[in-house]
Amino acid sequence: MLSAHTVSVVREAESALMARVPDGTLMRRAATGLAAECARLLPRVYGARVVLLVGGGDNGGDALYAGANLAARGASVHALLAGRGLHQDGAIALRAAGGRTRWFTDAMADETDLFDADLIVDGLLGIGGRGGLREPHATLALLAANAPAPVVAVDLPSGVDADTGEVSGHAVRADVTVTFGTHKPGLFVDPGADRAGRIHLVDIGLAPELPGPALVRPQPVDIASLLPVHGAETDKYRRGVLEIRAGSDRYRGAAVLCVGGALRTGVGMVRYGGGLRVVDQVLSQWPETVARLLDPQSSTDLSPGRASAVVIGSGRGTHPANSDELYSVLESDLPVLVDADGLTLLTGDGGAALAELLCERTAHTLLTPHAGELARLMEADRGDVEARRLEHAARARDRFGCTVLLKGSTTVIAHPGAPVVVNPTGTPLLATAGTGDVLSGAVGAFLASGLPAREAAMCGAYVHGRAATLARGGAPISASDLLDALPLAIQEAHRAV
Numbered sequence: 001m002l003s004a005h006t007v008s009v010v011r012e013a014e015s016a017l018m019a020r021v022p023d024g025t026l027m028r029r030a031a032t033g034l035a036a037e038c039a040r041l042l043p044r045v046y047g048a049r050v051v052l053l054v055g056g057g058d059n060g061g062d063a064l065y066a067g068a069n070l071a072a073r074g075a076s077v078h079a080l081l082a083g084r085g086l087h088q089d090g091a092i093a094l095r096a097a098g099g100r101t102r103w104f105t106d107a108m109a110d111e112t113d114l115f116d117a118d119l120i121v122d123g124l125l126g127i128g129g130r131g132g133l134r135e136p137h138a139t140l141a142l143l144a145a146n147a148p149a150p151v152v153a154v155d156l157p158s159g160v161d162a163d164t165g166e167v168s169g170h171a172v173r174a175d176v177t178v179t180f181g182t183h184k185p186g187l188f189v190d191p192g193a194d195r196a197g198r199i200h201l202v203d204i205g206l207a208p209e210l211p212g213p214a215l216v217r218p219q220p221v222d223i224a225s226l227l228p229v230h231g232a233e234t235d236k237y238r239r240g241v242l243e244i245r246a247g248s249d250r251y252r253g254a255a256v257l258c259v260g261g262a263l264r265t266g267v268g269m270v271r272y273g274g275g276l277r278v279v280d281q282v283l284s285q286w287p288e289t290v291a292r293l294l295d296p297q298s299s300t301d302l303s304p305g306r307a308s309a310v311v312i313g314s315g316r317g318t319h320p321a322n323s324d325e326l327y328s329v330l331e332s333d334l335p336v337l338v339d340a341d342g343l344t345l346l347t348g349d350g351g352a353a354l355a356e357l358l359c360e361r362t363a364h365t366l367l368t369p370h371a372g373e374l375a376r377l378m379e380a381d382r383g384d385v386e387a388r389r390l391e392h393a394a395r396a397r398d399r400f401g402c403t404v405l406l407k408g409s410t411t412v413i414a415h416p417g418a419p420v421v422v423n424p425t426g427t428p429l430l431a432t433a434g435t436g437d438v439l440s441g442a443v444g445a446f447l448a449s450g451l452p453a454r455e456a457a458m459c460g461a462y463v464h465g466r467a468a469t470l471a472r473g474g475a476p477i478s479a480s481d482l483l484d485a486l487p488l489a490i491q492e493a494h495r496a497v
């Protein structure tokens with residue numbers, strides 16, 4: 001797992017380490033790692049034109065020392081200084097190595113060396129940045145974005161909030177981010193993740209001082225170690241029986257996609273309950289389903305029966321009878337995934353009783369909202385949820401005491417008492433109707449196989465994202481395309497061991 005720590009934790013670890021090493025050691029280590037990565041990006045260092053964007057803090061200091069390193073190796077290094085302060089020792093080191101410095105003002109926007117540069121190093125702000133970029137930093141970020149050279153961000157792209165990934169206004173768009181000591185959460189979460197490019201971690205000796213991470217990002221090998229492995233002795237019950245209560249006579253597609261998502265993820269058996277028309281459709285598409293007629297509007301026994309897990313909600317409806325069905329499911333001691341209409345029911349009449357039941361559950365329980373659903377659930381603003389995904393997913397986890405998978409540009413999984421998980425396989429290809437139904441089926445299959453909610457969510461989100469990319473080699477997909485690609489994504493993940 002890649003791990004990330006918040007700014008306050010990094011600062012504490014940094015102070016503890018600084019007390020044990022000579023002054024300037026950490027910055028030297030950081031700058032050496034940064035210069036090495038810059039050198040890798042240049043065809044050759046000698047004669048290369050490097051422009052440093054330098055803010056007033058230590059982030060600018062890192063850039064200046066790395067620039068000095070490159071200048072000493074024959075690069076032509078030019079620092080544009082911005083902000084109120086300057087890392088004096090860094091500037092002296094750069095000049096001593098033959099580099100140049102000059103203060104940038106907006107009026108100089110047309111006469112910078114940015115457009116002729118072979119490499120741009122963004123040392124405007126690091127973990128000391130607060131709020132949207134002020135001037136002239138914002139203008140420099142814009143100029144760097146329009147220049148043809150690759151951009152290397154120092155520690156994180158300036159303008160990205162290190163703890164949340166939030167971007168207000170302009171932010172640097174980096175090709176590579178060279179980060180120090182540990183990853184910062186904002187590098188893993190959109191919109192910040194989208195600005196970071198490839199991330200390179202430089203070891204500055206901080207690890208022994210760091211507590212457990214605030215956030216983790218699983219790697220292929222982590223997923224491979226979690227995926228259920230079925231030996232020769234397995235049977236359909238050991239693979240898991242998933243009860244699906246998604247879709248309705250009105251929304252049959254949700255049922256077909258959810259059932260397909262579960263079957264193609266390798267569940268032992270899907271049991272489906274619904275009205276006549278939806279049952280017909282599910283059976284014609286997936287004849288291996290064990291289906292029965294079950295009309296939440298009239299039936300009295302809505303309990304899930306003999307299954308290993310239940311998925312409920314998508315396209316199911318929001319009538320009071322659907323609320324009764326959700327109540328029966330939540331009353332069971334089975335692992336349950338609640339999606340879409342199921343989440344809406346938590347906010348409507350009778351929602352309080354459902355929420356109370358949810359909070360009392362001891363079996364694995366997973367909510368899978370998108371930003372709009374989470375906003376409704378938590379009475380928040382949708383834009384705010386999208387801008388600060390970690391915070392809102394964690395709030396919902398604390399409110400309901402269960403696992404919350406927040407879907408979207410960066411899918412995040414918040415689970416009580418554990419670091420938040422960020423899924424690394426997200427892709428804009430998934431932003432089409434019905435992909436959420438496939439996801440709930442896939443995660444449900446992992447729950448039914450016996451994985452705990454957090455791990456089931458992690459595996460489900462991972463293979464779902466990979467399936468989107470594999471389905472058509474990166475070309476646009478529809479939700480149905482995911483179904484054929486899911487087995488390939490799972491096979492690929494197994495091979496990462």
Ligand SMILES: NC(=O)C1=CN([C@@H]2O[C@H](COP(=O)(O)OP(=O)(O)OC[C@H]3O[C@@H](n4cnc5c(N)ncnc54)[C@H](OP(=O)(O)O)[C@@H]3O)[C@@H](O)[C@H]2O)[C@@H](O)CC1
Binds near residue numbers: 014
């Ligand atoms: N921690 C570690 O282990 C190590 C840390 N290291 C490095 O130190 C970096 C942290 O340095 P830091 O603390 O000096 O803060 P930094 O990021 O340079 O920003 C402060 C400057 O930004 C300014 N500013 C703020 N917001 C702004 C805005 N919106 N728009 C415009 N300006 C804004 C602020 O100005 P002020 O608001 O104070 O006027 C001040 O001048 C860290 O990211 C890493 O690179 C490594 O060298 C070694 C190991």
Ligand SMILES: [K+]
Binds near residue numbers: 059122
């Ligand atoms: K930076």
